[in-house]
Amino acid sequence: MKDTQIKKLIEAEKKRQKNVINLIASENYVSKDVLEALGSILTDKYGEGYPGRRYYRGTKVVDDVESLAQKRALELFELDPQKWSVNVQPLSGSPANFAVYSALVPVGGKIMGMTLSHGGHLTHGQSVSMTGRFWTQVPYGVSKGTELLDYDEVKKIAVEGKPNIIVAGFTAYAHIVDFKKFREIADASNALLMVDMSHFAGLVAGKVYPSPFLYADIVTTTTHKTLRGPRSAMIFSRIDERELNKKIDKIIIPGLQGGPHFNQIAGVAVALKEANTPAFRKYASQIIKNTKALSDELAKLGWRVVEGGTETHLLRIDTWRDGKGIGGREAADKLEKAGIIVNENTIPFDTRKPMDPSGLRLGTAPETTRGLKEKDFKKIAQKIDTVLRT
Numbered sequence: 001m002k003d004t005q006i007k008k009l010i011e012a013e014k015k016r017q018k019n020v021i022n023l024i025a026s027e028n029y030v031s032k033d034v035l036e037a038l039g040s041i042l043t044d045k046y047g048e049g050y051p052g053r054r055y056y057r058g059t060k061v062v063d064d065v066e067s068l069a070q071k072r073a074l075e076l077f078e079l080d081p082q083k084w085s086v087n088v089q090p091l092s093g094s095p096a097n098f099a100v101y102s103a104l105v106p107v108g109g110k111i112m113g114m115t116l117s118h119g120g121h122l123t124h125g126q127s128v129s130m131t132g133r134f135w136t137q138v139p140y141g142v143s144k145g146t147e148l149l150d151y152d153e154v155k156k157i158a159v160e161g162k163p164n165i166i167v168a169g170f171t172a173y174a175h176i177v178d179f180k181k182f183r184e185i186a187d188a189s190n191a192l193l194m195v196d197m198s199h200f201a202g203l204v205a206g207k208v209y210p211s212p213f214l215y216a217d218i219v220t221t222t223t224h225k226t227l228r229g230p231r232s233a234m235i236f237s238r239i240d241e242r243e244l245n246k247k248i249d250k251i252i253i254p255g256l257q258g259g260p261h262f263n264q265i266a267g268v269a270v271a272l273k274e275a276n277t278p279a280f281r282k283y284a285s286q287i288i289k290n291t292k293a294l295s296d297e298l299a300k301l302g303w304r305v306v307e308g309g310t311e312t313h314l315l316r317i318d319t320w321r322d323g324k325g326i327g328g329r330e331a332a333d334k335l336e337k338a339g340i341i342v343n344e345n346t347i348p349f350d351t352r353k354p355m356d357p358s359g360l361r362l363g364t365a366p367e368t369t370r371g372l373k374e375k376d377f378k379k380i381a382q383k384i385d386t387v388l389r390t
């Protein structure tokens with residue numbers, strides 16, 4: 001690379017990544033093949049539109065790239081192409097969710113999503129997100145005692161709140177979600193059901209987390225978390241008389257985006273192929289074992305694990321403990337100095353602010369990619385304990 005400044009920065013980041021224990025729940029490490037696709041000349045091509053119907057010429061090759069990504073996405077999640085459609089053009093998760101609401105919820109309508117501090121996401125209708133400005137959030141959360149979803153309570157909120165769309169899918173909720181119950185709730189309140197599986201897509205692909213596709217109308221996902229692809233997103237929608245897929249395609253282009261990023265789409269296609277292998281299924285099941293080992297050891301060392309444990313790739317611990325411990329920001333800073341990278345995170349019913357909340361979120365997907373096992377995560381828990389107590 002001739003640009004020595006950027007080259008140096010890339011090298012510095014490479015070194016940083018090598019030297020830390022990465023417990024960021026939304027990150028992962030892609031394969032060399034994914035990187036190669038991302039760094040390919042596919043980045044040079046414009047092709048607004050969809051395979052076979054573009055506004056540009058010279059698109060035969062990129063048509064094939066996009067069609068292959070779509071085919072692999074449907075295959076990975078065992079979806080019938082007559083019944084499900086997938087749009088692989090969203091640039092990332094937030095634009096994907098924004099596109100779904102733009103396509104299917106009238107401005108001023110209602111999005112029912114989990115409150116951020118309980119484990120939801122900004123784009124599930126939070127007031128500081130544009131999804132909370134164009135639409136109104138009907139918030140739901142977890143129960144105070146268990147910190148778990150109470151489906152009867154969620155149903156009550158839905159029936160009273162009359163949302164246009166219900167979003168199931170979270171950035172910090174550590175337990176398996178009952179999608180069948182969410183379907184019943186959506187039917188009882190006459191709402192669409194959208195599952196945002198960004199965090200657990202790789203776990204669904206690896207068959208260690210239930211598939212939402214039996215019950216959802218729309219499924220959105222990023223591709224770079226547990227799915228271990230490049231930064232991008234996909235929107236799956238059911239093909240039926242409601243024409244959800246056609247409305248979503250139309251909103252992505254010409255509604256919201258311009259030319260697709262074909263290098264990124266090629267990277268997604270590579271990752272989808274990698275995820276459809278026994279090796280990836282083994283990886284997904286190791287993630288679950290590792291998170292459990294981390295959670296159990298932290299609990300043994302006296303840390304309060306939010307929700308009482310985990311069934312996924314992530315967990316949260318309460319570091320503040322009603323003022324007896326330290327705030328999440330201070331805890332994350334201390335760990336970073338010791339070479340452990342995490343993010344501070346709100347916990348349900350948090351009494352502190354999002355910028356300095358009461359807890360930490362820890363995820364095991366990146367270090368599982370690097371080959372760590374249960375015994376390693378037990379040691380990581382011990383190191384976290386030592387750092388936070390000194």
Ligand code: DSN
Nearest residue numbers: 025026093121171172
């Ligand atoms: N930033 C992602 C996460 O960390 O969960 C969500 O956008």
